[in-house]
Amino acid sequence: MLQSFGKYLLFMQSLFTRKESAKILFGRTVDEAILIGINSIFIVAIVSTFIGAVTCVQVAYNLNNAFIPRSTIGFMVREMTILELAPTITSIVLAGKVGSSIAGGLGTMQITEQVDALEVMGINSASYLVLPKVVAAILVFPMLVILAMFLSILGGYLAGTLSGELTPQEYITGIRDQFIPYNITFALIKSVVFAFLISSISSFRGYYTSGGALEVGAASTAAVTNSVIAILIGDFVLAYILL
Amino acid sequence: MIEIHNIHKAFDGKKVLDGVSGVFETGKTNLLLGASGTGKSVLLKCIVGLIKPDLGSVTFDGTYFTNNKLDIRQEIRRKIGMLFQGSALFDSMTVEQNVEFPLKMLTDMNKEERMDRVNFCLKRVGLEGANKKMPSEISGGMKKRVGIARAIAPHCTYLFCDEPNSGLDPQTAMKIDELIKEITEEYNITTIIVTHDMNSVIEIGDKIMFLYEGKKLWEGTRDEIMDTDIHELNEFIFANRLMRDAKKVEDEEREEEEERRHNGQVASQGKEKAPSEETVETRDEPQPENPDGPAATTQSGNDKV
Numbered sequence: 001m002l003q004s005f006g007k008y009l010l011f012m013q014s015l016f017t018r019k020e021s022a023k024i025l026f027g028r029t030v031d032e033a034i035l036i037g038i039n040s041i042f043i044v045a046i047v048s049t050f051i052g053a054v055t056c057v058q059v060a061y062n063l064n065n066a067f068i069p070r071s072t073i074g075f076m077v078r079e080m081t082i083l084e085l086a087p088t089i090t091s092i093v094l095a096g097k098v099g100s101s102i103a104g105g106l107g108t109m110q111i112t113e114q115v116d117a118l119e120v121m122g123i124n125s126a127s128y129l130v131l132p133k134v135v136a137a138i139l140v141f142p143m144l145v146i147l148a149m150f151l152s153i154l155g156g157y158l159a160g161t162l163s164g165e166l167t168p169q170e171y172i173t174g175i176r177d178q179f180i181p182y183n184i185t186f187a188l189i190k191s192v193v194f195a196f197l198i199s200s201i202s203s204f205r206g207y208y209t210s211g212g213a214l215e216v217g218a219a220s221t222a223a224v225t226n227s228v229i230a231i232l233i234g235d236f237v238l239a240y241i242l243l
Numbered sequence: 244m245i246e247i248h249n250i251h252k253a254f255d256g257k258k259v260l261d262g263v264s265g266v267f268e269t270g271k272t273n274l275l276l277g278a279s280g281t282g283k284s285v286l287l288k289c290i291v292g293l294i295k296p297d298l299g300s301v302t303f304d305g306t307y308f309t310n311n312k313l314d315i316r317q318e319i320r321r322k323i324g325m326l327f328q329g330s331a332l333f334d335s336m337t338v339e340q341n342v343e344f345p346l347k348m349l350t351d352m353n354k355e356e357r358m359d360r361v362n363f364c365l366k367r368v369g370l371e372g373a374n375k376k377m378p379s380e381i382s383g384g385m386k387k388r389v390g391i392a393r394a395i396a397p398h399c400t401y402l403f404c405d406e407p408n409s410g411l412d413p414q415t416a417m418k419i420d421e422l423i424k425e426i427t428e429e430y431n432i433t434t435i436i437v438t439h440d441m442n443s444v445i446e447i448g449d450k451i452m453f454l455y456e457g458k459k460l461w462e463g464t465r466d467e468i469m470d471t472d473i474h475e476l477n478e479f480i481f482a483n484r485l486m487r488d489a490k491k492v493e494d495e496e497r498e499e500e501e502e503r504r505h506n507g508q509v510a511s512q513g514k515e516k517a518p519s520e521e522t523v524e525t526r527d528e529p530q531p532e533n534p535d536g537p538a539a540t541t542q543s544g545n546d547k548v
Contacts, residue, residue, distance in 0.1 A: 018313070024348070113331040116293050120403075121345050122320035 008204050015131045018124035025132060032136035036098050040144060047093050048148035051085050052077060052155030060165040070166040074174020077156035079183075086148040087187045088235050091194035094141065095227035099202035102133055103223030106206030107216035115207070130203040134196060141195035142188045149187065190238055197230040244269050245401065245433055250289055250299035252282070259285050260296070261457040270431045271449035272424050274438055278479055282457040283437040284328075284405055290435065291323055291403055292316060303401065321349050324394025326404040326423075330386035332378040338365070338389050339374035345397045364392040368422060384415035388422070395426060402427065402434040408443060416440070420447045441480060444468060453479070469493070 019025065059076045106129060109115050118125040153175060160166045166174075202223035209219040245267040252260040259282045267273040275283045288294040290301050292308065301308045303319050332341050342364055346357045365371055368388040378386060387407055394402055404423060408416030424447040427434040436443065444451055444465055451468055453461040455475045463471070471477065 018317075020348070108334075112329055112334075113327045114333055116288075117325065117327060117331040117333075119293055120291050120320060120323055120325045121348060122317045122323075123348055 007208070008201075011126065011204050011207065012200060014124070014126045015134070017127065019127050019131070020123065024128075025135075028128070028132035029135045029139075032132045033140050035101075036094075036133070036136050037140035037143065040094060040097055040140075041147070043093060043097055044090055044144050044148050045151055048086060048090060048151040049155035049158075051089055052081060052152030052157075053159035055080055055085065055152070056156035056160045057163065057165070060160060060163075070170045071174035071177060073160060073166055074156070074171040075177045076174075077160075077171075078153060078175050078179075081149055081152040081156070082183045082187050084235075086152055087145050087190040087194065088231065090145050090148040091141070091191065091198065091231050092228055094144070094194075095198045095202075095231060096224050098137065099198050099223045099227045100220040102199060102202040103206035103209075103220045104216055106130070106203060107209035107219040110207065110209045111212060111216060126207060130200075130207065133203055134199045137195040137199035138192055141198075142191045145187060145191040149184075186238075186242055189242065190235065193234050193238060194231050197234055198227045201227045201230055244304055245290065245435065246302040247286075247290060248300045248302075250286060250301070251297045252285055252289060252294065253297055259457050260289065262299075263454070263457070263459045264299075265452050265459060265462060267433055267435050268450060269433045270428060271434070272427050272447045273433070273435045274444060274448040274451045275435060275454060276438060276444060276448075276451050276479075277454035278439060281454045283439075283454055286454065287403055287405055287435065287437050291325060292320065321397070322400040324397070324399030324402045326387065326390040326394050326402070326407050328405045328409055330378075330383075330390040332386055332389055332393070334378055336378075337374065338370065338376050338378070338381065341378070341389055342392045342396050345393060349397050360396055361392075364396045365389075367395070367426075368392045384411050384419065387411070387419050391419075391422060391426065395430070398430075400432055402432050404434065404436040406437055406439070408438070408440060413442065417442065417446060423447065455479075 056073060056077050059073050060070075063070075063072055063076075106115075109129070115125045115129070118128060157168070157171050160171050161168050205219045205223040205226065209215050246265075247267075248264050250260050250263045251258070263282075263286055275286060277283050285294060289296045289299075292301075296309060299309070303322075306315065306319060308316060308319055332338075333344065336344065339358075339361055342361045343357050346352055346360055350357075352360065361374070362371070365373065368391050370385060370388050370392065373381065373385065373389075378389070381389070391407075402423070407423060408419050411419065420443050423434060423436065426432070436447075438444070448465040448468075451461075451463060451465060452459055453468075453473075453476050461468075461471055461473050461476050468476070468480065
């Protein structure tokens, strides 16, 4: 465990040695951002809309006291979405989608000697392949989290109003009630940290794959499980430090 | 010229290379021959720097490579072209992009110059028109050709091929071998090929190094390899029935020739007449009993050129 962590730190250090030119890294980062970002919009949209909807319905089910205003439902949906559901659940979903894709891709490149081909050319394969993925993830994840926040709140609105649990006015009042802008900052900080954890851990797992197709599958699985554990630990640490 | 000196490598305590030394000459196809698991590919990876040897050194045209400064190693690596066993083409790129890749990364060429070079290299390996195909759309032989084109694109000085004809049909394998040989001679580069294919040895092996259990057991030319008395090498060569039959036929022909010559000599001695023109010619031919005869010396001398 400790040995793996040490190896991970050395791997991270290797990303910043013998870097390719800024032009090449920029081009690779844009490509990776498209792969990570654009290709994840659909799954993020689906998951976050339904999470918002379910949150609204379940909060409404629990808040049936006549002394609690119905706008509290909107308030609770907003707080849960911004503080936890949008950054954390979105990151866990992306750990499954992006993390397995990164680990699988790098693992395949490793076992088919494509990584060796880069090294023989005198290119730092870790820097060339991994650094753009990490940078792209850090740039794109906050955008996806912002999208997830918006769609979750929209999902809650649709579910609440269409089911008749509360009026549109009540929901909007709740959404606007006691809004703390820092919560958005906190969510974006979380998304950046989770982006780094997912992309770096998955790259590490994929980059050190050896063997065959079976090992590539195992690396993808390990990438997802390790990333999810890291997200949950990171979530607690960040909440403890920043809130 | 590439020189290796006393290369040692062990994995988890198991010795894979045990003090291998040798010289690989420029303009020649140097073959690393041996059965599977004898350390050929590991030696090749030690030479190109993909694996760090436990002990020993590699020198490229007099420049020390192993454990040298990073920028010097990088400089040498940029002169290296390598064809991998599975071709190692980048899956996400087209044939054209694969060949262009080292030019983009290692040179200052503009797009037009790069495309000219890519088209030239693809034409050189007989793949003109395949520019836009993806690696998944081409055959194994074509992949090897693309791999060769990618290796030679940045004007490499050293070409390394790890089992270039594995998994190919004999005809395609021969074409790949011939292509490597032609390129080696045309550009006067140092080529090292890892193989266990005796056809490659016969067709293109200028200089051969035979590895056995991580040690260099024999070194020589393709003309010399059939006549060695090293048991392990003979066992390797004649494991193939075709080679056994070829050797048998060669031995039979040699015996017949000896017998004919012997009979001719006896007849001529019996008649006690002056040597005819035919006997004079025969005397100039290599005598099996006398390998240092005039013809044998000439042949050996040619091999060294």
